[in-house]
Amino acid sequence: MSAYHVVIIGGGATGAALAHDLTLRGVRVTVVERGEVTSGTTGRHHGLLHSGARYAVKDPESARECIQENTILRRIAPGSFELNDGLFVALTDEDLAYYDDFMEGCAATGIPTRTLSREEALRLEPNLNPDLKLAVQVPDGTMDAMRLPLRFLATAKHNGARVLPYHQVTELVFQGRAVAGVRGRDHARNRDFTLTADLVVNAAGPWAEHIARLAGVDVPVVPSPGVLVAVYGRWTHMVINRLHRAGDGDIVVPQRTLSVIGTSSWVVDDPDHLDVPEEHIRLMYEKGAEMIPALAQAPMRAAWAAARPLVGSRQAESGRELSRTFKVFDHADEGVEGFVTIVGGKATTARAMAEVTADLVVRKLGLDAPCRTREVVLLPHTAYYA
Ligand SMILES: Cc1cc2nc3c(=O)[nH]c(=O)nc-3n(C[C@H](O)[C@H](O)[C@H](O)COP(=O)(O)OP(=O)(O)OC[C@H]3O[C@@H](n4cnc5c(N)ncnc54)[C@H](O)[C@@H]3O)c2cc1C
Structure with missing residues (x-):
């Protein structure tokens, strides 16, 4: 030494x-x-081992980092991840219109994908919204944040x-x-x-x-908090994402016997004082239930906020643009x-x-x-x- x-x-x-x-x-x-x-x-994050697919269109540098690290972590930390994969689900024509950009972004950043028909997706995850149009499988995973x-x-x-x-x-x-x-x-x-x-x-x-x-x-550095809501019930086995530009409440991560819905995004001056606004909790339920309808009735176990340490200017309005x-x-x-x-x-x-x-x-x-x-x-x- x-x-x-x-x-x-x-x-x-x-x-x-x-x-x-x-x-x-x-x-x-x-x-x-x-x-x-x-x-x-x-210790307060979502517990998602990112494949990078969430960032493949708008933030390709981050997408490349995620898929590379996802691969390395599986090798150096065996046993730390549920190798459950993730699905990006298209629910509307607008989501479908995003599909080509999404697939191009994933291909360009090296993220493996498999497109599933509505029937195939529902066979894997029967609690998904039955009106879904298609889904794309990616190597997301669940991890324990600590x-x-x-x-x-x-x-x-x-x-x-x-x-x-x-x-x-x-x-x-x-x-x-x-x-x-x-x-x-x-x-x-x-x-x-x-x-x-x-x-x-x-x-x-x-x-x-x-x-x-x-x-x-x-x-x-811009502290950019987001709210996470854990509800009782493991409603899917895979990580469920909405197939659209990253937005609020569009990721559900199964964690043990719970499902964690996230997240929102805003900007604060002081990361020691984070609110958990009621309207954000309602939004998580609403957006999560669009993908998995049973979430609407699932009792809440906990809701909390944590602040992302994003690189950028304080002029950022929501943190999503960083x-x-x-x-x-x-x-x-x-x-x-x-x-x-x-x-x-x-x-x-x-x-x-x-x-x-x-x-x-x-x-x-x-x-x-x-x-x-x-x-x-x-x-x-x-x-x-x-
Ligand atoms: C809502 C939300 C969900 C997220 N979900 C995911 C996800 O699913 N997957 C993923 O990969 N990433 C996720 N992230 C991002 C991820 O959580 C962060 O990028 C990462 O945890 C940051 O780690 P860090 O060590 O840089 O910061 P921190 O974990 O905040 O570590 C900094 C440490 O410094 C300590 N500290 C501060 N001041 C002092 C001091 N004066 N003296 C000594 N110590 C001090 C703090 O107590 C803290 O523990 C999420 C972020 C948020 C906000």
């Missing part, structure tokens, strides 16, 4: 995958997380990383204009802490802008050495985000250490607590 120490701020999907990547490259890593690991956006990042963290810990939950960063430590560590509050022991580091990575998701400000730099791809920022470009930010992406693409970030980190540290996370099989999530 090299003598270099990197502190990662944020124990979500991105920070977890980055800890794994850097430890495999021989870097000493500490992850500091202000709450429990995955307590930010990651357990996949736990596997990254478990493997990172096994390789020497330290993970410090309930450690909130409130300040960056400077040596001149270079970031040389973090300072903050250990909420578990109710005391302050300081960690020195050769480099600090800001992987704070929708809070990344706040952390960047501690260094006096800006990152263009890409789901990701970006890494070397703040040396603004005169602050030793400080890197990674934002955007999806839980599905966290490994790729980590690879690009770790490539930059090792280059900055002067190490010659290639990425190995495409091949190394992750430890089970239970190893995190061992």
Whole structure:
């Protein structure tokens, strides 16, 4: 292991995958997380292992990232996914008119598809709207939002990383204009802490802008919340999407014995204060039931909101217009050495985000250490607590 120490701020999907990547490259890593690991956006996401088909027409870069990572994750995290596939269902003539663009987009981004007739789709999923016109099968899957990042963290810990939950960063430590560590509050022991580091990575998701400000730099991150509604009953086995331009309430993910309908999209200033508007819950029911009529009567188990850390400008109105791809920022470009930010992406693409970030980190540290996370099989999530 090299003598270099990197502190990662944020124990979500991105920070977890980055800890794994850097430890495999021989870097000493500490992850500091202000709450429990995955307590930010990651632990509250839909649980969809994206095939990328949702983004194939409007956001092809993100679609390519999703299908590539979907394939890699199945290999390195066996047992973490239901290999249930997804269906994009066309219900109206307008949906049908989108079919050609959708198929072209999937072909161009490398997403495998199989078109099913109405009868074939209903044979696979009898609870779908019987008026559907056709469906397209894609390699979506269901995952547990917490357990996949736990596997990254478990493997990172096994390789020497330290993970410090309930450690909130409130300040960056400077040596001149270079970031040389973090300072903050250990909420578990109710005391302050300081960690020195050769480099600090800001992987704070929708809070990344706040952390960047501690260094006096800006990152263009837009916190864009969405509401998810879990209802009783596993009404389909596959992930069900509406065959149209991505919109509200057009994905239903079966999770254990529940179905999770999502989502909506708006933009906020503060990711710590998210409403769950009643009208969004109603909209999830309404839109979900267009695809699976039984959802209309299904009792609600829970509704919650989480904020996407999207890359873009605050001029965005709903967040839907912003890409789901990701970006890494070397703040040396603004005169602050030793400080890197990674934002955007999806839980599905966290490994790729980590690879690009770790490539930059090792280059900055002067190490010659290639990425190995495409091949190394992750430890089970239970190893995190061992
Ligand atoms: C409604 C919704 C549904 C989604 N569904 C899916 C899906 O089905 N599939 C998919 O692939 N993606 C999905 N996404 C996207 C995905 O959830 C996010 O892209 C991903 O979880 C972001 O991970 P992250 O690690 O970058 O951010 P986070 O998970 O938010 O991690 C950042 C962490 O930083 C911590 N932190 C903040 N400030 C500090 C501080 N001062 N000190 C220490 N720690 C700090 C936070 O507590 C947090 O845990 C969804 C997003 C939303 C909003």
